[in-house]
Amino acid sequence: MKVFVDQLGTSHSFAGSPKRIVSLVPSQTELLFDLGLEENIVGITKFCIHPFHLKSTKTVIGGTKQVKIDKIKALQPDIIIANKEENTLEIVSALQEICPVWVTDIITIEDNQQMIRDLGLLFNKRTEAQKWLDKIDFGYRGFQDFIKDKPVRKVAYFIWANPYMVAGGNTFINELLKLNNFENIYDNNPKYEGRYPEIIIQKMRIQGDPDLVLLSSEPFPFKDEHAFELGRHTHHATTVFVDGEMFSWYGTRLAKAFDYFKSLHERLPMT
Known part of the structure; x- marks a missing residue:
């Protein structure tokens, strides 16, 4: 068993990389897709509009504040990806009865980078995650130079x-x-x-x-x-x-x- 810790400090144990993912946050759905996990995503929210074609190929399980618990349970997910701001504590608590709920907490750019790094490790997509981390760091440095004056x-x-x-x-x-x-x-x-x-x-x-x-x-x-x-x-x-x-x-x-x-x-x- 490998132990991973999310951004709320909650420990999660997995025998291997989780295969069936439900994403409750649009921007995190986009991230999962960009990490090469499209085939692993089984459920998304109605607000997950990027990439657009996912709405027709994945099960829509409600919104970010109101999810359909039975629909999520039927998908038999290995993990649910949530966010502290977007999803309520009540939703997270209810979904924990189904499977582990990984909660992100993003305020700063470093928080964002940590999230990408964490998910790269969790889903065995370290190379893909590092490419995006490098791309963001490069853009960040360039913009800092642009904005300084x-x-x-x-x-x-x-x-x-x-x-x-x-x-x-x-x-x-x-x-x-x-x-x-x-x-x-x-x-x-x-x-x-x-x-x-x-x-x-x-x-x-x-x-x-x-x-x-x-x-x-x-x-x-x-x-x-x-x-x-x-x-x-x-x-x-x-x-x-x-x-x-x-x-x-x-x-x-x-x-x-x-x-x-x-x-x-x-x-x-x-x-």
Whole structure:
């Protein structure tokens, strides 16, 4: 038996590499595919849209917050891959009655790299994992060189409307904002605790008055009317629609994010 430890510090013992995988997180499904594990994936969520063809070849077991326990049990998985933020403790506890549940916890880029490293070991895909680790490290170093002379801008990153919600501190999104020289006005804001606080947009000016209002493409489909409404509650902010996958999807998606961030900065107004 080999013992592996997930990012919550939970030990899991396996006689060999787990063969039948259920993935409860879209970005982690993409990672598993990129590690060469497509044939091992038996169940995914309805939000697992990359690569697109998996929706027609794998069993959809519900969403990230509401899973169909009986459907997962029928798949006879050897392991279920979950995430601390995306999946509730109740879901994880219930699924542990079926098989081991591997839980990731991603806040920083190093957390992301550790996840890839861990899954490479767990599924005997060390070579594939190392290729992605090297690719991400190369892109990360290149982007750090690109961003070093860019100005620091205050931002508010919106993820939802009605009610309006933003990315706060202690989130992967916030880490990538900092990487981009974006100062999140809701990072460690004592008036708005929590990772994704609901905010009062009429108070944005006194809460930090951002230079940029970033409207994520997911999970809420922001439209021009939202951009106009939010812009009215700042003194001078530019409202920008951004690709939410690039700011919130961890795993191998990070390798693509650095080029996206460069193109984003190239279309921002000069300060």
